Amino acid sequence: MRSAFSGKIVQLVAALLVLLVNFVTSQDPDIVKTCTSYKKSVWEETSEFSFLIENAPIIYKTLDKCTSYAPLIIGGGPALPKEFPHAARLGHREDDGEIEWFCGGTLISNLHVLTAAHCLYSPQGSVNIVRLGDLEFDTSTDDADPEDFTVKDFTLHPGYSHPAIYNDIAVVRLSKTVTFNEYKHPACLPFDDGRSVPxxxxxxxxxxxxxxxxxxxxxxxxxxxxxxxxxxxxxxxxxxxxxxxxxxxxxxxxxxxxxxxxxxxxxxxxxxxxxxxxxxxxxxxxxxxxxxxxxxxxxxxxxxxxxxxxxxxxxxxxx
The missing domain is CATH 2.40.10.10 (Trypsin-like serine proteases)
Known part of the structure; x- marks a missing residue:
């Protein structure tokens, strides 16, 4: 009995190791690489220096400023400056310049914003403007860097069929690229499906x-x-x-x-x-x-x- 039980334990451990390996390798390497590149482009500064000696080698030093702007969120409340630099607001701008904002989104590249497909069926009109880098609307006294982008086009998931909200996902493409800084840069795409996230x-x-x-x-x-x-x-x-x-x-x-x-x-x-x-x-x-x-x-x-x-x-x- 002890031998059979030990064998079961070995099998269980082996199975767990396989699951762990599958989890690690299931991460999309392109997404991992892109996420790291976004982080480096905004938060890492490389400087060069050398000793004042003829033919001295150039030495490169990288300063990583990637630190959290906020403590872990307990409960809720207003966001802090620079806390969510990927936050986007979507709206419709009339010919007279009047804007009505009605949906949110997430910057995921220097040209693309992720949002819900049903936002593109708004009674206010089609999404034709996206604001990035803002914190509090209609004020210039907050620590923010708002910038408006016109929309080049958008794509709904082919499986979305209004009014049902299955496959409720769309990608909005901006008419010009976003210059990344501490107020505006992308969120990373997921490394896993979130089932085990508490x-x-x-x-x-x-x-x-x-x-x-x-x-x-x-x-x-x-x-x-x-x-x-x-x-x-x-x-x-x-x-x-x-x-x-x-x-x-x-x-x-x-x-x-x-x-x-x-x-x-x-x-x-x-x-x-x-x-x-x-x-x-x-x-x-x-x-x-x-x-x-x-x-x-x-x-x-x-x-x-x-x-x-x-x-x-x-x-x-x-x-």
């Missing part, structure tokens, strides 16, 4: 409360939790979810407190910290649809970004 950070300029309807001009952050497959039981089938919750393509995220995303947050990201780079985040989900805004223990559904990596990479390859 909590996320959601950000957006959406309403702070569903009733009364309150306009919000400050970027907000909130810590939310992974409810795994709970949404299978809390989400009724309707026009938006004709087949109910899909755990393969959606994340189920919420809180047991009055903490939530709300109207106006659609398209914005749910994030986790990069394990090695405290100045960087991964965009794990896209705010998609809520069951009831600001209701404790009633999680909402977010598009699972990792599932769509191949499609996203195809969009990034377009110039």
């Amino acid at each position: 909590s996320f950070i959601a950000i957006g300029w959406g309403q702070l409360e569903i009733v009364p309807r309150t306009e919000n001009k400050k970027l907000q952050k909130v810590k939310l939790y992974n409810y795994n497959t709970r949404c299978r039981f809390t989400a009724d089938k309707n026009d938006e979810l004709p087949e109910g919750y899909n755990a393969t393509t959606q994340l189920c995220i919420g809180s047991n407190e009055h903490k939530d995303t709300c109207n106006g947050d659609s398209g914005g990201p749910v994030l986790i910290y990069h394990k090695d780079y405290p100045c960087m985040y991964h965009v794990m989900g896209i705010t998609s649809v809520g069951v009831a805004c600001d209701t404790p223990d009633l999680p909402a559904m977010y598009t699972r970004v990792h599932f769509y990596l191949d499609w996203i990479k195809q969009q990034l390859a377009k110039t």
Whole structure:
């Protein structure tokens, strides 16, 4: 019996090692490399010097300034300056210059913003403007570097069919490249699917409360939790979810407190910290649809970004 039991232990350990190897190797090397390059381009400064001796070799020294601007998020509240440099706001600008903002997004390259497909069906009009680098709208006294970009085009996932919110993901392409700095640079794409992630950070300029309807001009952050497959039981089938919750393509995220995303947050990201780079985040989900805004223990559904990596990479390859 002892020999058989020991054999089972060996088999179990071997299986766990295989799973670990598969997890490590499942990380897309292109995404890992790109994430590192973004970090280096913004946060690392290389200088050269040499001793004042003839033919002395040049010595290069790199200063890494990649540190976190904020402590770990507990609860929620206003975002700090430079805390979320990938945060984007999407809107429609009329011919007279008047802009109505209605969705969020995430900068994922120097030309592309990730958002929800349903944001491109807004009654306010098509998305034709994106603002990056802002913190509080309609003020110039905050520590921000807002810049508006016109939209060249956008692509909805081919599996999206309005009004259902499956495959609720789209990529907006900007008309000019973004110059990266501490106020504006991309979030990294996911290294894994987020199933084992215990909590996320959601950000957006959406309403702070569903009733009364309150306009919000400050970027907000909130810590939310992974409810795994709970949404299978809390989400009724309707026009938006004709087949109910899909755990393969959606994340189920919420809180047991009055903490939530709300109207106006659609398209914005749910994030986790990069394990090695405290100045960087991964965009794990896209705010998609809520069951009831600001209701404790009633999680909402977010598009699972990792599932769509191949499609996203195809969009990034377009110039």
